Amino acid sequence: MRRLLLAGALLAAASCPAAAVTELDKEFAGAAAQLEVATVNVLGVGSGEGNPGSSGILIHPDGWILSDADAGLIGFQNGPKGPKKVYAPKLEVRLPGGKSFKASVVRRNLATDSSLIRIEEAAGMVFPFLRLGDSQALRVGSWSMLCGNAFGLSKEGKPSVSLGVVAALHEGRIVTSAAVNPGSNGGPCVDVEGGLVGIVSSWGVDRTSPWFGMGLITPLHILREKYKDLPDFAKLFPDPRGLAPKTRWAPSLQEAFHAVGRKAGPAVGSLILTREAGVTKTEITKGPDGKPQQVPAYGGPVSAVVWSADGYVVTAVDNLWAREKILSAVLALPDGRTFPAVLKGRDQVRGLALFKVEAQDLPCLEHADAGKLQVGQFVFALGNPYGTQPPGDPFLTFGMLSATHQLDKNHDAFQTDAAMNDANMGGALVDLRGRLIGLNIPVNTAQFGRNSGIGFSIPLSKIEEALPRLKEGKNVVPGFFGINVQPDPSGKVVIAGVVPGGGADKAGVAVGDVVVEFAGQAIQNFDQLRALIVSQLAGDEVVLKVVRGEQELELKALLGEGPGA
């Protein structure tokens, strides 16, 4: 009997974590269910087909709704100061399930991008509604669940739910990693307890802002102030503070997320870089005509990670932009200290740059054991675009380790779905215990887009490999071979031109040669050769084989630096 019980106890212990995740799912699904029934679609009467309108949230059973300031927007009119927004005098509010009501705006507040709407002819009706939560209790790393009519999808049913974390609390706004899309604006953001903590304003459309591509939310406590003088204020906006938590798993996971920011945040600094006058950052995007175009991009303070207490600081080499000169650099730490920083070197191959400041007591991070990392584990991208005005917590996004890539001898990368952008590149990727996993590097946004769940980090081993040369003040650049290749349908790599003075030229490569082997590998096509060339560093010596006429020749080439390096 005793034995049986023991076996039972062991089984129960083994299945405990599984039960916990199921419980967590129930908590999120419970919050989502309350959210879905009270989230509405707000349309201006007379707005055209294809206009998804705004989302909104019922906050009182009598039919009071909070939405964004664009609620009822039906178009623009040219005025003396440019286009002016035109709003419909009457609104239509659609509830999930398709029931629709007439409504009107009681107050529209542009400063908080919010509006208060009242359903008309609702006497005797009792609407589902969401209770208010305490937005002042939110911290970086808190859950944020959103609901709304993204891309007009709720037309035939329920609105869309998305989950993320509070990535930043900055200048009176909540920045979230949860998905925000056209039509989500005006929708609710709820906290871990399912209480309303904010109204979705927009997704960051300003490319020069650190929050480009992130969801932006007006916190309830700020919005509330703008409705204080209404006669119904006390009824509609009861003080939400001091409510006891009702669920267990989601809050405890959230507490662990808060701790990540607390523990790792102090070692993620901000570099303020001064460049020559007139140098600005741009990026390639798709223009209105569908063709690629160059547009201004984020140019503020960039993220960097303290590598050692004695003043070494690493960042993504892309934070230095192309090859513009850095006139001066300042490192600002979250604890408020600032230090003049000196650029020691750039590693263009591995993707990082090293700075040095004069200090002996910088906060730095414990390292995660690379051998124990597992695809699927939780990771956090930490950034610091705040410069000398740190708000206390880092810019933090949450995701999982999506994959590990071994590209070639100099390139390994961790991939994550934690949101990354210009403001956290150069920042740290850390685990649940706040231990450093890697250095965040940018993605090719022309290919991968923004915030598309594709982010990369350089593993610590690659940083360690790069540091000795950088500390000596030497740059690391890709090897330059100096050939042009004639396209050949069979895949044969036929040399069409040799750059005078380049590695190939000095090795004796001639036009018409067919490259058959490079650095010990048989060559099938040009893409493969190119990958092999860029995997070498300037200064590396390689052996290659070419076929010239009937002859196969073995040549030795010393790779140089490219023309622009």
Added chain:
Amino acid sequence: MRLHRLISWAGILAAATTLAEPPAISPEERILREAESFQEQIVRVVSTVRPSSVTIFNLVKQGNALVARSGGSGVILSTDGHVLTNEHVIKDAAKLEVAMLDGRKVTATVEGHVPEYDIALLQLRDDKGKPLTGLKAAALGNTTGMKSGDWVIATGNPFFLGASGRAVVTLGVVSGLNRIVPGEFFYGNCLQHDAEINPGNSGGPLWDDQGRLVGINGKISSRGGGSVGPSSSGVGFTIPVEQVQNYYKQMLLGAAGGIQPGDLGITVETVRDDKGKEIGAKITEVRAGSPAATGKSPLQVGDVIECVSLKFQSTTIRNATDYTNLLSLWPVGTKLDSIQVRREKALRVLTGFVLAAASKETKEAKK
């Protein structure tokens, strides 16, 4: 002596008890361990499902050579090499190659497909053309038990980042259920989620938090992306596993040109009572020659469909969407047990309907 011994035994026991007591941990450490136990479970799910997620290369002829022009993802459904993917991943291929987590790259042939619904079933083969065996098949789940807010995991090959066969893993929650997404490929009854999926994830699996297959990813809504193409905005659509299961047997039998979705041959609209509550799908058109028109007791314009029974299961029809969602799950040849309609206030239960291939008009209406 004896007493002494006893006491010393007691002493040892007491010592052992003290040692066995866990060292006191701080509240912060307790929280961390709890979070890590969640993480471990997710990691376990990921390591269980990743071997069943494959990368597909669609090779086309270029001169005399075959080149991989496009591709996507897939999921292993059976130990002997059935792989599920999207029609749009395998379309117009001269050859299909599949890369797996263990590093193997093998060929695949199309067993059967449902072109309109973007579903295709492949057979993996060794270099002699024989079906592969001993593979890790996905455990099947369902979408009917899922709710918004449930955690989901997507695996696949976004932007060819899983070209080696090592699937890329992303995490999200269910955003909505029973969505209809029309277009070149019609997605009925599909699941919407915010796990990031991108070009290349197509045909790849979506898993629940226990590692069971809930469907295959195929479409996204994107607000932009890069200059090259669209990318994830956290709105992805998944073909439900139920639909795949219903078409599985027919796909195994194969059919030239693919399996046709089942259709009744009617057009419906949502009807509401005077309080605005949805009460059914009202027939606005019955196409001549369709199953609806030719049965023993044909459907009529004006009938309000309230319930459809098939395979011993009744489904309440509250609106036009419910009707479209239900029909999208079933192939040609499916026999309906009965349709309950309200005709001029009288309730009728009609029988004898067998789903046929959709007419051109019906197909057009779905786009």
